[in-house]
Amino acid sequence: MFVNMVVIRGKVPKLIVFLLLCVMFSCNQTEYPKLSLSDSIQYNHGQIVWHDLITPNPKQAMDFYSNLFGWTYKSLGKGDMAYHVIYRGDNAIGGIIPLNVTTHPSGEWLSSVSVPDVDKAVKYNTFRGGKTLFKPADFKGRGRSALVQDPQGAYIAYIYSESGDPKFQLADNSWLWNELWTNDIDGSLAYYKGVAPYEATEIEEEKVPYFMMKSGDQKLCGVMKNPVNNMRSAWLPYIKVSNVESVSKKAASLGAKIMLKPQDNIRNGAVAIIQDPNGAPFAIQVWNQ
Template identity: 25%
Template sequence: MLQSVSGSRSQTHGKFIWCELMTPDTEASGRFYSSVIGWKVKPVEMPDLEFPYFLFEMGEGDNCPGVGGMMNFPPELEGKIPPNWTGYVAVDDCDQTAKDFIANGGQVQREPEDIPGIGRFAVVADPHGAVICIMKPFPMENPPQELAPEAVGNVGWRELYAGDGNQAFDFYSKVFGWTLDHDMDMGSMGVYKIFAHNGTPIGGMMTRPESVPMPCWCYYFNVEAIDAAASRVTLGGGQVVNGPMEVPGGSWIIQCIDPQGAFFCLVAPRR
């Protein structure tokens, strides 16, 4: 049975705030995504970092919006998990939310710890094993500006292929406070549940189809036009594994694998 999560929440609790690529080759991955999406790759210069870290940014100047990060596999994970994108969700209390995950049947895969100057984070998984990160950001004197949700280069949508769509929604609504915007009947594929944060739809979840080997989150990055983006994916050595496909609302999507093996998706308002 799901346990209640006590206390009032801020407006940022449950907000997706970051997306991170773990890859065996940051140089090659940086070139690929710069070509496909238009990001700039910027190395992070922080003395406390144990390994090189890179930002994906959009725009010009020294304080342009960052939309994600990239790192090589740490030694303890090399060869144990495939290249992947992972989302970060803001929480009011990282330690308490990690406990909430456990109390409601989830797991903590990396215990809460501080990233100096950035925030306190943990790697967690829902009851069916889909991995996500949680973070309580530290206050910043000069926070970077944020891209609009629909801006090219930003994360435009998040999607969970769940072990059980209904159970997953109940779990995440409990720990993150997400609400149901509406259900979409997908016929033989089941029900697609559109979920919202503070009343704004931010993603969807459904019971995973048999073609998806395990429960997982995936992320859709905004591009201007889907056909041109698909061409950039293949020219850069990636694969388009599904699409182009028109989705309700008129947008077009493709699902892809980058040259290092990480799964990612693109979304555009037109072909």
């Protein structure tokens, strides 16, 4: 499907993990915006409810995404250790974590999935052979969260929100979808079925093995065979746009690399994959259904 892409995303150095934890620990007494603004608390376990960008250049990243998608920001904390909350309109949709190191200049988007019990999910991850990068901790206003590396090598955060899970909103310049690109599709399917109440259905129209992860009638995320050589398993977030061509061109003018241009034989030309100026990949897609 995306076999012409050339990306290498290897292991994250221990220094990166250490600095990431320092930022998270320095902010864990700060009050974070709620994930859900609804008056009633409801959960949709298995839904990816938050995204954090780790980046060596937060200022450049904020300028890039603001110019491309109109996002705004609110900083929690001060100086180099500040955590920057991303807003689309009045809704908080993600965060930016600074990693100002020269040893690992590439950024990456980290996804957070809703689970009923963070501690239990972390123990399950360890039992299945994964690694715990950040032990379960409580974040004021947010809930309980932990960061792990799954047994196939992908980084994922588990979260249990104090305010419940946000209702999915189909809107331009906001999160549309998430895909796990895995080097062990059978292992990933078996693993994530133990994390949340996922049911996997194979989508035969795709050019590579692809599974839709659902809970009841709700589609939550996709799992596909990693189409890129020399890349560890990783989650790829999708952002909804109204025009893939124009957004791709604008991203390139802002310093991004277009990893996959819109192609008629790939989802009818509705998808592009972009690497931001600091190396963090994400996808954009037109979706009007």
